Amino acid sequence: MKDSQPVFAGIDVGASRTKVVILDREQQIIGRAVVKSGTDFEAASRQCLTLALDMAGRTAGQIAKAMTTGYGRKNVAISQESKTEISCHARGCYYYFPRPISIIDIGGQDNKIIKLDESGKRLSFKMNRKCAAGTGAFLEEMSVRLDIPLEDLDGLARQSLNMVELGSFCTVFSATEVLEKIRQGKKVPDIVKGLFFSVIKRVMEMDSLSEHVVMTGGVVAHNAFLVLMMEEMIGRRILVPEYPQLTGALGAALYAMEKN
Amino acid sequence: MAEEKKVVRKKIEATVQMNRYMSDYFYELNEADKTRNRKIAWCTSVGPAEILRAMGFLVHFPENHGAMLGATRMSTDMIPIANASGYSPEICSYLTADVGAYMKGVTPLSRAYPGIDRVPRPDVLVYNTNQCRDVQDWFAWYAAEFKVPMLGIHTHRGVKDVGDAHVASIASQMKALIPQLEAISGNKFDMDKLRHVLALSKECSTLWKKVLDTASAKPSPITFFDGTIHMGPAVVLRGTQTAVDYYNLLLAELETRIQNKVAAVEGERFRLYWDGMPMWGRLRDHSDLFAGAGVSVLASTYCNSWIFSAFDPEDPFNSMARAYTELFIVRADDAKEAYIRRMIEFFKVDGIIYHDAKTCPNNSNCRYGMPQRLEALTGVPSLTINGDLNDLRLVSDEQTKTNVEAFIEQLEEK
Numbered sequence: 252m253k254d255s256q257p258v259f260a261g262i263d264v265g266a267s268r269t270k271v272v273i274l275d276r277e278q279q280i281i282g283r284a285v286v287k288s289g290t291d292f293e294a295a296s297r298q299c300l301t302l303a304l305d306m307a308g309r310t311a312g313q314i315a316k317a318m319t320t321g322y323g324r325k326n327v328a329i330s331q332e333s334k335t336e337i338s339c340h341a342r343g344c345y346y347y348f349p350r351p352i353s354i355i356d357i358g359g360q361d362n363k364i365i366k367l368d369e370s371g372k373r374l375s376f377k378m379n380r381k382c383a384a385g386t387g388a389f390l391e392e393m394s395v396r397l398d399i400p401l402e403d404l405d406g407l408a409r410q411s412l413n414m415v416e417l418g419s420f421c422t423v424f425s426a427t428e429v430l431e432k433i434r435q436g437k438k439v440p441d442i443v444k445g446l447f448f449s450v451i452k453r454v455m456e457m458d459s460l461s462e463h464v465v466m467t468g469g470v471v472a473h474n475a476f477l478v479l480m481m482e483e484m485i486g487r488r489i490l491v492p493e494y495p496q497l498t499g500a501l502g503a504a505l506y507a508m509e510k511n
Numbered sequence: 512m513a514e515e516k517k518v519v520r521k522k523i524e525a526t527v528q529m530n531r532y533m534s535d536y537f538y539e540l541n542e543a544d545k546t547r548n549r550k551i552a553w554c555t556s557v558g559p560a561e562i563l564r565a566m567g568f569l570v571h572f573p574e575n576h577g578a579m580l581g582a583t584r585m586s587t588d589m590i591p592i593a594n595a596s597g598y599s600p601e602i603c604s605y606l607t608a609d610v611g612a613y614m615k616g617v618t619p620l621s622r623a624y625p626g627i628d629r630v631p632r633p634d635v636l637v638y639n640t641n642q643c644r645d646v647q648d649w650f651a652w653y654a655a656e657f658k659v660p661m662l663g664i665h666t667h668r669g670v671k672d673v674g675d676a677h678v679a680s681i682a683s684q685m686k687a688l689i690p691q692l693e694a695i696s697g698n699k700f701d702m703d704k705l706r707h708v709l710a711l712s713k714e715c716s717t718l719w720k721k722v723l724d725t726a727s728a729k730p731s732p733i734t735f736f737d738g739t740i741h742m743g744p745a746v747v748l749r750g751t752q753t754a755v756d757y758y759n760l761l762l763a764e765l766e767t768r769i770q771n772k773v774a775a776v777e778g779e780r781f782r783l784y785w786d787g788m789p790m791w792g793r794l795r796d797h798s799d800l801f802a803g804a805g806v807s808v809l810a811s812t813y814c815n816s817w818i819f820s821a822f823d824p825e826d827p828f829n830s831m832a833r834a835y836t837e838l839f840i841v842r843a844d845d846a847k848e849a850y851i852r853r854m855i856e857f858f859k860v861d862g863i864i865y866h867d868a869k870t871c872p873n874n875s876n877c878r879y880g881m882p883q884r885l886e887a888l889t890g891v892p893s894l895t896i897n898g899d900l901n902d903l904r905l906v907s908d909e910q911t912k913t914n915v916e917a918f919i920e921q922l923e924e925k
Contacts (some may be wrong), residue, residue, distance in 0.1 A: 322909065322913075334920060335913050335916045335917040336917075337911070337913070337917035337920070338917060338920045338921075338924075361910070371925055372925070373920075373921045373924060375886075375892065376917060376918075376921070378910060378913070378914055380897045380907075380910075490651055507821075
């Protein structure tokens with residue numbers, strides 16, 4: 252009776268989105284969900300967990316162990332145990348790509364570069380400073396300024412024929428610069444591609460990259476063109492896991508299984 | 512809910528005595544300020560206080576006052592006042608907090624010591640740029656405000672090996688202060704008095720080093736966070752018997768802790784070195800953050816900065832010049848790296864925390880590739896956290912916490 256077997260839950264309470272992954276004993280993802288984190292992390296995590304359990308066809312009572320991660324990891328009552336998103340993203344990515352990797356995670360509020368060796372051991376990590384430059388928040392702010400739905404950015408950037416390069420990483424300064432470009436008559440797709448390039452430049456200055464590069468995070472999940480641009484920038488193929496937004500939650504679920 | 516562990520701090524008993532000594536020091540200065548019965552000099556924290564004491568001045572240290580503004584979390588409200596009068600938010604936040612507090616007419620001394628309502632007025636300001644250039648601008652502001660003379664020593668920077676030329680230059684600058692200080696103090700310079708003060712300073716320095724070196728014991732009886740509090744007498748009372756008495760007391764207590772295997776951090780799992788300034792307004796939070804995870808941050812470049820091994824009462828000027836130039840902050844990166852490598856070995860540390868303090872470039876040693884070079888040489892991992900000594904607008908607590916926790920998880924997986 253496979254459906255009666257215990258499962259493991261990873262709950263990634265991010266600044267922008269909450270993600271849940273349900274794993275079975277064979278480490279297969281049998282349930283997953285993403286919801287807005289909003290202001291009530293507890294409610295968001297419960298809603299997200301219910302959705303993921305429904306998808307898996309399991310109940311909360313079947314969770315053998317759960318682990319939280321992310322910005323709100325200590326604000327939810329579902330689990331007594333938590334790990335940082337750095338460790339969980341690393342574990343989740345290594346699950347897909349068991350080799351020495353550099354992980355670029357672009358989240359709603361922060362960027363990370365995490366380096367692992369061939370055994371999955373973390374060698375180093377870097378997070379962005381107290382600044383939203385190059386994060387999902389940067390693109391969100393720009394979509395508001397340009398009055399373009401966030402989900403349209405990827406398609407627009409792909410249409411660009413003559414990218415407009417922006418000089419500043421700063422969200423506030425970039426907004427001013429974008430307005431200036433509009434006044435100059437630049438095309439919106441060219442400006443949006445410029446915004447994507449700004450994200451890439453900001454990430455690239457954070458740390459050096461090893462041979463195998465993995466990209467994850469909500470921004471990557473919803474803007475696949477960003478990966479193509481990054482590939483062009485570094486001159487090699489980038490690895491992207493099946494669910495790039497869920498690697499943190501997956502890593503948390505793997506830790507939960509290990510701790511059980 | 513994944514609650515943080517409640518941290519129970521082990522109190523250092525000597526603290527009570529330190530508080531008495533510090534209280535006496537501030538009230539003596541306050542008395543002199545009110546009665547003008549003694550001359551008051553303001554001095555940078557790393558010299559040349561010995562010369563001033565030997566000439567009969569009571570000495571106030573603006574950097575100590577800056578740290579008090581930070582520790583009491585008054586600084587972030589004071590800094591914008593100085594910013595508005597032309598002192599950039601990018602420059603030393605000791606300077607901006609201190610000047611801002613003066614402009615507003617407040618001081619943390621009033622909270623700690625009833626009856627003291629202002630910093631003591633100086634008769635002279637004496638700086639040494641061995642810390643940074645900002646101290647000169649800082650003192651210049653007060654020199655104009657109080658219309659008193661400002662004197663200074665200009666230290667060489669980026670020194671690889673301290674040579675005779677460096678020493679001769681600084682010693683001659685120190686000697687050049689004497690006639691002016693004689694005129695201001697009304698006292699004739701007395702070499703024997705300087706030798707006496709320097710002997711006491713040397714003894715203080717030797718004892719302070721022994722105190723900090725107790726952290727090489729496993730488990731460590733003291734943390735960096737304790738050190739930032741207990742260095743008070745080494746900064747403001749160096750050159751007095753009081754400082755010597757205090758460190759004898761503190762050292763005895765820490766040695767007893769070592770004998771009894773008493774750890775500053777219960778269940779010490781990892782040992783870390785801190786490079787850079789403390790974040791004064793977050794001392795307790797950071798102490799709890801690390802201790803709660805069983806991590807002892809036990810040694811630092813910062814607390815070691817008040818160790819002056821070269822002091823020699825037989826050769827006061829040259830030895831002071833050498834001691835104040837041998838300081839870590841004055842040195843080139845290769846000398847700094849060699850120093851930290853010695854610290855890694857001596858204190859048996861598992862990792863290094865670099866504090867990149869936005870407004871203090873001279874005390875932020877992670878900006879020219881040092882963490883990467885040292886990690887490649889030693890294999891000891893490091894973490895850089897962004898913040899500031901006094902300006903809490905530049906501190907992101909959540910990011911600091913996540914970074915520190917992730918670093919500890921990395922050490923666990925090693």
